[in-house]
Amino acid sequence: MSHTALIPSHRKPRQSASKTALRAGVAGGVLSTIAVAGAAGPAQAEPVTQTIEMPTITAGLSTTVAASAEATQQVALDLETQASEDAAAATAAKAAKKAKAEAVRKAEAKKKAEAAAKAKAEAAERASRSTERTTLSAPSGSSSSSSSSSGSSVSTASAPASSSATGSAASVVSFVQMQVGDAYVSGGTGPNSWDCSGLVQAAFRTVGVDLPRVSQSQSTAGTQVGLGNLQPGDILYWGGAGSAYHVGVYVGGGQFVGAQNSSTGVVQRPLDYDMPTGAVRVL
Template identity: 70%
Template sequence: MSHTALIRSHRKPRRSASTIAMRAGVAGGVLSTLAVAGASGAANAAEPVTQTLELPTLTADLATQVAQSADATQQAAANYELQAERDAAAAKAAHQAKTDLADAKKKAEAKKKAEAARKAAAERATSRSVERTTLAATASTSTPATSSTATGSAAAVVAFVKAQIGKSYVMGASGPSAYDCSGLVQAAFKQIGVSLPRVSQDQSTAGTQVSLSNLQPGDILYWGGAGSAYHVAVYVGDGMFVGAQNPSTGIVERPLSYDPPTGAVRVL
């Protein structure tokens, strides 16, 4: 027996043919896969890679939401426009109301002033009426000048004014066909050489103030205050006067009670 007969052999056991064949097949498959992968990698390296992105499909619900959002936006814009129109209309109405109020205040103030003027005029008229009534009563209880027949220059003045009775009253006229009140008085004294002022206010202070109870023919009668008279005439005796009264009557002869004078002045 060999000296190595009892020593285990270090050789690997022989594989069976089927095992070898199976392993060869596996290896071949692996190599084939690697070859295909390499070829595919080479092909991919040679051609550019193109990536396609797919957009989401617009569904019916999303379209409805978009439409509703658009409607809401349009409605909001319409509401803003309507509100702007309302604000503008309110501002215009406020401005018009302010203007109307100012006009109403002006009209009320004008009406108030007109009413005050009317009352003042009525009070003046009443006062004048009372004054005339008082003067008429005084004239009726007093005896005028004792002489009813004028003499000298006074007679000439009386004759002149009586000769003008029936002529017209014209504001600013001084004869010979028409006169106003002070124009008649001035002309009557002018023809006897006496120069008098032109207007009633000045004629009422042109001579010596005399009482209405002591009148003489030729005295100048005046209505209103001395220095502010608004009418004049000539006393002709017997409680009568001649004057250019107004456009309706013209130059007339009237009793003192017809329109009692305020005072009188004597020039002659």
């Protein structure tokens, strides 16, 4: 006996008979199961003998389906195009209608503005002359008495006719009448636009008479005459002698020619259209 045999830690444990038998039984059962499965497997498999046939789409049917799809797509495209064109046409028509209405409105507004401006200019012209006639001093001396005595005898001033003018006076009358219809421009001296004193100066220059340029000086450039003793070619003035604000030329028949204002231009009018204050005779 070994000298270590009595030491418990050096002894090999003994396996019991029951454990050995259990292990042997488990191993045998596993092997039996494998054997049974191997024997039963081939007997249960069966070969597949049935074939399933799939339907075949003929060439004609395929072509029909494709054509139908293409036609459907074309119809959809046509409808979309038509809808876009209709929307564009409606938008254009609406814009055109709006533009036309705006143009009509602007034209009417412009017409009204022009009419109002013309009426305002004429009213201002009349008011200005009325005011200046009131504030300016009356002509002195013989011109004053002549003017006061002419109030009831204006009809006698219309006795001479323009056809009765002769010589230089006829030339002056003819010149101013030829300018009727020309424009009025402040400071204008012709040939197609004038102010009042520029027209009178140019008319007398045709017969060799050099008049002053402005109305105030022209109103004292000759001999003062009464409105009841006018002759064609006399210079008419509005305002005081020496302080006149407007001049014209008497052409006979109770009428005068003058460059009035920007609205009327050069016109021929009867004396009662705007009665002058006095007159001077140069010729």
